[in-house]
Amino acid sequence: xxxxxxxxxxxxxxxxxxxxxxxxxxxxxxxxxxxxxxxxxxxxxxxxxxxxxxxxxxxxxxxxxxxxxxxxxxxxxxxxxxxxxxxxxxxxxxxxxxxxxxxxxxxxxxxxxxxxxxxxxxxxxxxxxxxxxxxxxxxxxxxxxxxxxxxxxxxxxxxxxxxxxxxxxxxxxxxxxxxxxxxxxxxxxxxxxxxxxxxxxxxxxxxxxxxxxxxxxxxxxxxxxxxxxxxxxxxxxxxxxxxxxxxxxxxxxxxxxxxxxxxxxxxxxxxxxxxxxxxxxxxxxxxxxxxxxxxxxxxxxxxxxxxxxxxxxxxxxxxxxxxxxxxxxxxxxxxxxxxxxxxxxxxxxxxxxxxxxxxxxxxxxxxxxxxxxxxxxxxxxxxxxxxxxxxxxxxxxxxxxxxxxxxxxxxxxxxxxxxxxxxxxxxxxxxxxxxxxxxxxxxxxxxxxxxxxxxxxxxxxxxxxxxxxxxxxxxxxxxxxxxxxxxxxxxxxxxxxxxxxxxxxxxxxxxxxxxxxxxxxxxxxxxxxxxxxxxxxxxxxxxxxxxxxx
Amino acid sequence: xxxxxxxxxxxxxxxxxxxxxxxxxxxxxxxxxxxxxxxxxxxxxxxxxxxxxxxxxxxxxxxxxxxxxxxxxxxxxxxxxxxxxxxxxxxxxxxxxxxxxxxxxxxxxxxxxxxxxxxxxxxxxxxxxxxxxxxxxxxxxxxx
Numbered sequence: 271x272x273x274x275x276x277x278x279x280x281x282x283x284x285x286x287x288x289x290x291x292x293x294x295x296x297x298x299x300x301x302x303x304x305x306x307x308x309x310x311x312x313x314x315x316x317x318x319x320x321x322x323x324x325x326x327x328x329x330x331x332x333x334x335x336x337x338x339x340x341x342x343x344x345x346x347x348x349x350x351x352x353x354x355x356x357x358x359x360x361x362x363x364x365x366x367x368x369x370x371x372x373x374x375x376x377x378x379x380x381x382x383x384x385x386x387x388x389x390x391x392x393x394x395x396x397x398x399x400x401x402x403x404x405x406x407x408x409x410x411x412x413x414x415x416x417x418x419x420x421x422x423x424x425x426x427x428x429x430x431x432x433x434x435x436x437x438x439x440x441x442x443x444x445x446x447x448x449x450x451x452x453x454x455x456x457x458x459x460x461x462x463x464x465x466x467x468x469x470x471x472x473x474x475x476x477x478x479x480x481x482x483x484x485x486x487x488x489x490x491x492x493x494x495x496x497x498x499x500x501x502x503x504x505x506x507x508x509x510x511x512x513x514x515x516x517x518x519x520x521x522x523x524x525x526x527x528x529x530x531x532x533x534x535x536x537x538x539x540x541x542x543x544x545x546x547x548x549x550x551x552x553x554x555x556x557x558x559x560x561x562x563x564x565x566x567x568x569x570x571x572x573x574x575x576x577x578x579x580x581x582x583x584x585x586x587x588x589x590x591x592x593x594x595x596x597x598x599x600x601x602x603x604x605x606x607x608x609x610x611x612x613x614x615x616x617x618x619x620x621x622x623x624x625x626x627x628x629x630x631x632x633x634x635x636x637x638x639x640x641x642x643x644x645x646x647x648x649x650x651x652x653x654x655x656x657x658x659x660x661x662x663x664x665x666x667x668x669x670x671x672x673x674x675x676x677x678x679x680x681x682x683x684x685x686x687x688x689x690x691x692x693x694x695x696x697x698x699x700x701x702x703x704x705x706x707x708x709x710x711x712x713x714x715x716x717x718x719x720x721x722x723x724x725x726x727x728x729x730x731x732x733x734x735x736x737x738x739x740x741x742x743x744x745x746x747x748x749x750x751x752x753x754x755x756x757x758x759x760x761x762x763x764x765x766x767x768x769x770x771x772x773x774x775x776x777x778x779x780x781x782x783x784x785x786x787x788x789x790x791x792x793x794x795x796x797x798x799x800x801x802x803x804x805x806x807x808x809x810x811x812x813x814x815x816x817x818x819x820x
Numbered sequence: 821x822x823x824x825x826x827x828x829x830x831x832x833x834x835x836x837x838x839x840x841x842x843x844x845x846x847x848x849x850x851x852x853x854x855x856x857x858x859x860x861x862x863x864x865x866x867x868x869x870x871x872x873x874x875x876x877x878x879x880x881x882x883x884x885x886x887x888x889x890x891x892x893x894x895x896x897x898x899x900x901x902x903x904x905x906x907x908x909x910x911x912x913x914x915x916x917x918x919x920x921x922x923x924x925x926x927x928x929x930x931x932x933x934x935x936x937x938x939x940x941x942x943x944x945x946x947x948x949x950x951x952x953x954x955x956x957x958x959x960x961x962x963x964x
Contacts, residue, residue: 303942304942306942307937307940307942311930311934329940355938356937357934359934377938377940397938399938401906401907401911405907405911421931422903423931423934423935423938650901654903660903660907661901661903662901662902662903662906662931663901663903665927665930665931
């Protein structure tokens with residue numbers, strides 16, 4: 271049996287006994303076989319000594335049990351690492367940031383406490399997955415949509431706390447932004463409710479976010495200041511119709527007005543569905559079709575197209591552009607989607623076309639005009655998450671296919687946020703492709719398009735492979751850190767990352783002599799003086815480990 | 821408004837099912853590969869109400885399903901994407917079984933293994949079988 275670092279075997283044994291008393295002995299795990307469930311399946315340290323491994327795990331089924339566990343951990347200084355369902359693949363899985371921690375596994379806390387159709391919100395516990403919530407809504411025939419990521423097996427709370435995103439409309443895609451109200455077990459075992467939940471018998475906990483006074487919800491995301499045991503989310507009323515359209519433009523420089531106009535029509539709520547950028551000429555797929563391309567193969571290129579494509583620099587050459595115009599292959603294609611009453615989405619599409627028509631040569635097409643809800647038999651014709659339907663088809667992206675004969679063993683997501691401009695897309699490609707080439711990293715090898723999860727920024731989400739070869743993994747880990755630093759030098763930062771990179775990422779947020787990290791440390795010392803909760807998460811270390819661990 | 825209901829996820833304690841296990845002790849049992857891919861007689865279908873899931877895109881999967889069903893096992897078929905298999909079947913019925921067996925691609929195995937981990941199940945045997953993998957999963961069992 272492993273023992274957490276800095277804890278005597280005797281104290282650990284006492285703590286385990288108390289944990290067992292709180293949750294029942296069958297929900298305390300210490301064997302290697304059981305703890306394997308908490309290894310990061312995509313660990314960049316796969317099978318190396320530095321892999322983050324848990325010493326134990328304890329799985330409570332109620333908030334009261336979480337409070338008991340936290341109090342015991344304080345008594346014996348046991349480092350805990352809270353997870354909900356612990357997926358988070360590519361960002362660390364369920365492995366602790368501080369190796370040797372005891373995983374506080376919340377997946378048995380799986381109650382859907384309320385789904386309110388009339389005001390479109392839900393209140394759930396951390397073990398509720400998108401599949402669970404979707405199933406509940408379907409079984410109860412409630413006319414609300416969830417917004418789920420790819421894949422849909424994760425925890426609704428866990429994904430929001432890690433600031434994940436989805437694919438429906440702008441006000442629901444940002445999962446942390448769409449939450450309303452939290453219940454949190456503080457490191458001392460006290461129970462806190464945020465927002466209107468601060469009022470006993472609150473009537474509007476899931477209906478008004480901020481309550482009165484400082485709004486503290488943000489400090490419980492990507493952090494280690496508390497264990498979130500309930501969280502409210504706003505849901506989307508089921509729309510009547512869905513319209514999916516494309517705007518195609520012919521020239522390289524059209525990227526700039528295309529993005530500028532997208533920003534206007536999205537920020538004006540003329541369109542609000544997930545916008546998706548594609549380059550047919552550069553064979554860069556839209557996010558929503560990556561899995562389809564992997565299943566059926568990418569569109570074929572003619573020999574001439576292939577030659578011009580390979581010769582282009584930063585995705586451009588005059589010859590390639592002329593070829594595209596001549597062959598009616600758009601340089602850029604923007605996918606827009608609209609949700610609402612049929613007459614409203616039709617009007618929105620007309621208004622959007624009016625704005626995009628300022629780009630010479632812009633062409634418009636309707637791809638899908640669908641009455642909702644979808645016929646279940648039709649669901650797999652679409653990218654399910656764009657209809658609020660959880661799915662695992664995204665795993666076809668990493669699957670072995672004729673077009674992907676040697677899939678990797680996993681990946682770590684490189685995901686910097688950049689400005690939402692065409693110029694930034696080109697500049698980021700210039701900077702990252704040069705750095706990746708020098709570092710021998712398999713990223714930005716061809717012109718890469720960002721995703722539009724967030725309304726006012728772009729995000730690149732690029733999979734850096736994890737292999738079974740430690741030397742290759744080491745090369746990629748070091749390269750990954752360099753790319754983070756290169757991004758930082760240009761004012762770009764990651765939105766989320768695996769524990770092994772969290773210190774490097776947070777070091778990029780260095781304004782005013784790292785005041786942000788120092789503030790985080792001040793909070794940590796005040797809220798969790800014994801440093802028992804999720805040590806090291808996003809580089810927030812308790813005082814006794816600060817500067818000693820990474 | 822609809823309040824106070826629980827999800828379908830029901831957690832068995834590890835002790836609930838120990839007696840039903842066939843391969844329940846210790847870590848993952850790595851079964852040597854090389855079983856003739858299409859030779860269903862080489863598979864050991866022990867008696868009992870076992871659940872087996874197979875990817876029927878592959879001939880060996882279809883044969884495996886037929887052989888399992890012939891032995892009284894409950895065979896559930898899917899075609900590549902495990903989403904409907906999980907959502908429509910396994911997630912609501914898995915707790916009726918002491919063990920789930922499968923003959924799937926490695927990618928589908930990975931997804932199912934991650935999903936059953938949410939119910940505190942884990943892999944108890946795993947073996948390559950041609951281009952597929954044959955596996956069994958059961959509730960986590962304490963290993964003292």
